[in-house]
Each structure stands twice: as structure tokens, then as C-alpha cells.
Amino acid sequence: MRKAVRRSLPEENDIPSRPVGRAGKPELSPETDERVQIYFLPNLLTAGNLACGFFALTWIFKYERALGFEPILIAIRLILAAFACDFLDGRLARLAQKESQFGREFDSLADIVSFGVAPAFLVFRIVLYQFERSGWLIAAIYLVCGGIRLARFNVLSMRPESHKGREFIGFPIPSAAAVVVSVAMFMMWMVGQGHELGPSRYALAGLMVLLSILMVSNVRYPTFKYIDWTPARSVAAFAAAAVMGLLLVSEFEVTLAALFVAYLLYGLVRPWVSKRWRREIESDESDDDEGDPVDG
Numbered sequence: 001m002r003k004a005v006r007r008s009l010p011e012e013n014d015i016p017s018r019p020v021g022r023a024g025k026p027e028l029s030p031e032t033d034e035r036v037q038i039y040f041l042p043n044l045l046t047a048g049n050l051a052c053g054f055f056a057l058t059w060i061f062k063y064e065r066a067l068g069f070e071p072i073l074i075a076i077r078l079i080l081a082a083f084a085c086d087f088l089d090g091r092l093a094r095l096a097q098k099e100s101q102f103g104r105e106f107d108s109l110a111d112i113v114s115f116g117v118a119p120a121f122l123v124f125r126i127v128l129y130q131f132e133r134s135g136w137l138i139a140a141i142y143l144v145c146g147g148i149r150l151a152r153f154n155v156l157s158m159r160p161e162s163h164k165g166r167e168f169i170g171f172p173i174p175s176a177a178a179v180v181v182s183v184a185m186f187m188m189w190m191v192g193q194g195h196e197l198g199p200s201r202y203a204l205a206g207l208m209v210l211l212s213i214l215m216v217s218n219v220r221y222p223t224f225k226y227i228d229w230t231p232a233r234s235v236a237a238f239a240a241a242a243v244m245g246l247l248l249v250s251e252f253e254v255t256l257a258a259l260f261v262a263y264l265l266y267g268l269v270r271p272w273v274s275k276r277w278r279r280e281i282e283s284d285e286s287d288d289d290e291g292d293p294v295d296g
Helices: 002-008 040-062 070-095 101-126 134-156 160-164 173-192 198-215 235-250 252-272 275-281
Strands: 167-169 220-222
Touching: 040 070, 040 101, 070 101, 070 173, 101 134, 101 173, 101 198, 134 173, 134 198, 173 198, 173 252, 198 252, 220 252, 235 252
Parallel strands: none
Antiparallel strands: 167 220
């Protein structure tokens, strides 16, 4: 009887073993591991992006037309700071080879606040409020198109070939926000110089509609994600960069708006630009590597 019981018990070798880690603890497979890897510095910049967007909203709420544009100017600086954080976090992650799905999702959540909600609400408070019915609709369309833009990016970025992409499909939402706030800042600068804007102030409404269309379009823009600063450049390229830097210092509002509007227009005329000029402008592109588009 005792032997029969012993035979019914499983042998030690029959028990399936689990992988053991360095500390003697069983390792979990990616499918069962519930821990999320968070790379500190890139995601810290993304958190800064999100915080700047939230602080911008608080200053937009403080704006009162009778008291001047100071709260709006502070909000614009915060949105531009969010743009800088967004610009740096992705490049830092690629440089350290620390890109992750968590970082991509976190970045999109930050972007919809800083570059979707904040610019739409800012333009509504300073211009669109004058249109009783269409004002809120224009702001909402911009926000929805920005959300669609980010959702499409998250879907397409899961493709393996997307990591080598050198083009954006559609206008990126951080650049859209930068265009909006830089043009708004330029208009406020014009008012400060004693100029009357007149009907031209409503250009922001048309700009929001145009950006909404371009964000969900198939127009391609260079990413400038892989710029190599070491190769030799032409004298003209170096002179242009030096002049641009000087203009940013001396005429910040004018130059910044011109830069972002130029990027916006460049994507529209890019198909008709010669390959030679495209290689000169998009210095991160190689002759034979057009790259797969990235919907980012």
C-alpha cells in the first residue's frame, strides 16, 4: 500500500521548472511581467512637458482682456518650454537607446494637453470668443484633429520599420502648437509696437483650421530627428544658421514666427523642391535613403 502511494506522487524531475534570475527568484516572461520599465531622464522631460502645459492653462484662465496680454504671454512661454522638453526627450531617448512603449504613450498624453488643449483654449480666449457659434467649434476641431494625429502615430509607430522613418505624415502637433503660439506672440508684439491689427487678428482662426487639416493629412514633413552636426556644410548653410541665430537674439518674436511658418509652408512645397536643395535643407537625409515615413 505504501509503495502504491509513493508511485502516485510526481517525480521531482516531472515538475516543470521556471527560469531563475540572478537573485534566485523566478524570472517572468514579458507576457506575464507586470512591471513597467521607465527610463528616468527622457520621461522626466516628458513630465516637464505635461507640467508646462498645465501651468499654461492656469495662466490662460487668469487672462482678462481689460488687464492686458501678460498672462497670455506667460502661457505662450510655457507652451514653448513644453515644445523644448518634447524636442529633447525623444532625442535623448534615441541617443541613449532607451525608447520604450511607456515613453511613447506618456509623450502622447503630455502632447494632447500641452499642444492640443492649451493652444486651442488660448486662441479661443483671445480671438475665437468673438464668434458665438463657430469659435468653440474651430477650437474643438483643432483639438480633435490633434488627438487623431497622436492616435495614428501610436498605431503606426508599432511597425518595426517606423523607427527608421525620416518623414512625418501630416503636420506634427507640437509644431502646430508652436506655429499657433509664435504667430499669436508676434501679433501681441505688433500691438506693443503701436500697430493696429484690425481684421488681421482673425488670421489665427484660419490658421487653426489649416493646421487641423494638415495634422490629419498625408502631407510629408522632414523629421530632423537624425541631424549630424559633424559633417562639413556649405558656406551658405553656415552663414544662414549664423544669421538666424542673431535674428533670434535681436528680433525673437518675428524670427520665431517666421521659422515655424516656414516649416509649415515647406511641407506644402516640398514635393516640387529639387533633391539637391532637399539634401541641403534636410541635412539628416542621405542620397539613397528616403526612409519609411513616420507618423509622429
